[in-house]
Amino acid sequence: METIKEKRKKLTGSKAMIQALEQEMNRDSNIFIMGEDIGKYGGIFGSTTGLYDKFGSDRIMDTPISETGFIGASVGAAAEGLRPVVELMFADFHGVVMDQIYNHIAKIHYMSGGNVKLPIVLMTAVGGGYSDAAQHSQTLYASFGHLPGLKVVAPTFPHDIKGMLITAIRDDNPVIFMFHKTLQGLGWMDQIDASLGPVPEEAYTIPLDKANIVREGKDVTIVGVQMMTVEALKAAEKLAEQGIDAEVIDLRSIKPIDKETILTSIAKTNRLVVVDEDYYSYGITAEISAIVASEGFKDLKAPIVRLAIPDVPIPYSRVMEKFVIPNADNIIDSVKKLVKI
Amino acid sequence: MSELKEIVLPKELGVDRESSIVLWYKEPGEFFEKGETLVEVQTEKVAFEVPAPFSGVLSEIKVKRGESAITGQVIATAN
Numbered sequence: 099m100e101t102i103k104e105k106r107k108k109l110t111g112s113k114a115m116i117q118a119l120e121q122e123m124n125r126d127s128n129i130f131i132m133g134e135d136i137g138k139y140g141g142i143f144g145s146t147t148g149l150y151d152k153f154g155s156d157r158i159m160d161t162p163i164s165e166t167g168f169i170g171a172s173v174g175a176a177a178e179g180l181r182p183v184v185e186l187m188f189a190d191f192h193g194v195v196m197d198q199i200y201n202h203i204a205k206i207h208y209m210s211g212g213n214v215k216l217p218i219v220l221m222t223a224v225g226g227g228y229s230d231a232a233q234h235s236q237t238l239y240a241s242f243g244h245l246p247g248l249k250v251v252a253p254t255f256p257h258d259i260k261g262m263l264i265t266a267i268r269d270d271n272p273v274i275f276m277f278h279k280t281l282q283g284l285g286w287m288d289q290i291d292a293s294l295g296p297v298p299e300e301a302y303t304i305p306l307d308k309a310n311i312v313r314e315g316k317d318v319t320i321v322g323v324q325m326m327t328v329e330a331l332k333a334a335e336k337l338a339e340q341g342i343d344a345e346v347i348d349l350r351s352i353k354p355i356d357k358e359t360i361l362t363s364i365a366k367t368n369r370l371v372v373v374d375e376d377y378y379s380y381g382i383t384a385e386i387s388a389i390v391a392s393e394g395f396k397d398l399k400a401p402i403v404r405l406a407i408p409d410v411p412i413p414y415s416r417v418m419e420k421f422v423i424p425n426a427d428n429i430i431d432s433v434k435k436l437v438k439i
Numbered sequence: 440m441s442e443l444k445e446i447v448l449p450k451e452l453g454v455d456r457e458s459s460i461v462l463w464y465k466e467p468g469e470f471f472e473k474g475e476t477l478v479e480v481q482t483e484k485v486a487f488e489v490p491a492p493f494s495g496v497l498s499e500i501k502v503k504r505g506e507s508a509i510t511g512q513v514i515a516t517a518n
Contacts, residue, residue: 285481
């Protein structure tokens with residue numbers, strides 16, 4: 099399913115998203131985008147910049163501030179044969195539109211006996227680390243991953259952002275496409291190296307159910323997603339200087355989760371650290387730990403380590419926010435204890 | 440080899456305005472046409488695409504992604 103083309107250019111996460119949307123909209127006139135400030139403004143986290151001028155107001159539709167209304171409208175549009183891409187400005191705002199998401203988008207295919215397909219992509223910005231306080235800093239990966247009927251992806255690097263967004267658009271099933279604000283490479287946010295990377299110019303697809311080993315190692319497996327993958331890679335570099343060889347898995351897909359890649363890695367390393375920018379309880383760290391405890395127990399030489407945001411609202415204070423979001427130092431400390439067991 | 444020319448942050452962005460570099464569309468050694476977008480910058484208010492003032496080959500990037508510059512400052516050289 100993965101098709102990779104050769105000519106590459108360095109793009110930010112934001113530019114990779116825009117390129118995916120533009121190429122797909124040129125390919126299929128049934129695709130259109132709806133959301134708040136996604137028109138002339140180009141999306142507050144740069145997901146649609148420039149597309150309004152290229153495609154006009156019929157295909158790039160600014161909506162009133164009613165997630166219930168426009169995400170509900172995407173259900174009707176998709177049922178009638180269009181292919182809507184809708185942006186929920188912050189994942190944190192999903193509360194007002196949860197009926198549309200989990201009773202309609204996630205279940206209509208099932209409730210109609212497979213007769214009604216809903217090829218909807220719901221793009222949503224996630225993550226903290228920039229003092230946007232408790233109601234604008236959550237990732238909520240697990241809240242979406244919990245619901246049957248949805249594919250949920252959260253790519254990290256520009257290359258995966260473009261490829262997975264194209265796959266999501268071409269999929270006849272609804273896909274929740276989470277993009278991390280810090281990984282968009284925007285001028286007004288912290289510009290980190292991971293938000294810029296080589297992206298093939300032509301359209302290509304990356305599967306929505308495969309994790310990616312972004313660093314090979316033999317002593318410990320660290321599983322992360324989005325910014326936690328970035329922190330895990332930083333930690334792995336420093337651990338290597340101390341003679342500890344960490345393998346880093348970028349989860350990419352929250353649901354379906356790629357058990358194979360994780361279990362195969364643990365069979366080699368025998369140790370596991372899971373790092374999540376979502377809450378601790380009932381989250382990705384719990385899910386992966388449960389999978390490994392059930393299906394990979396014989397391969398474990400030490401208890402699994404779970405690093406996640408403690409069960410508190412994410413603080414506005416930059417100091418306190420940094421304290422609750424796991425980082426490379428936390429990962430290093432955990433791994434150093436773990437390899438001694 | 441022709442002489443190196445300077446590329447400055449354009450005055451359209453306002454006098455003494457500080458902008459941060461968001462993305463260089465060209466890497467050193469790459470050819471660009473006059474008018475083509477060379478670099479995207481972010482001011483306090485807007486993102487702005489800086490068009491190439493002439494055609495040439497990018498030589499050196501003086502102000503890298505994530506760094507900032509003020510209008511009139513040399514951000515790259517080309518020939």
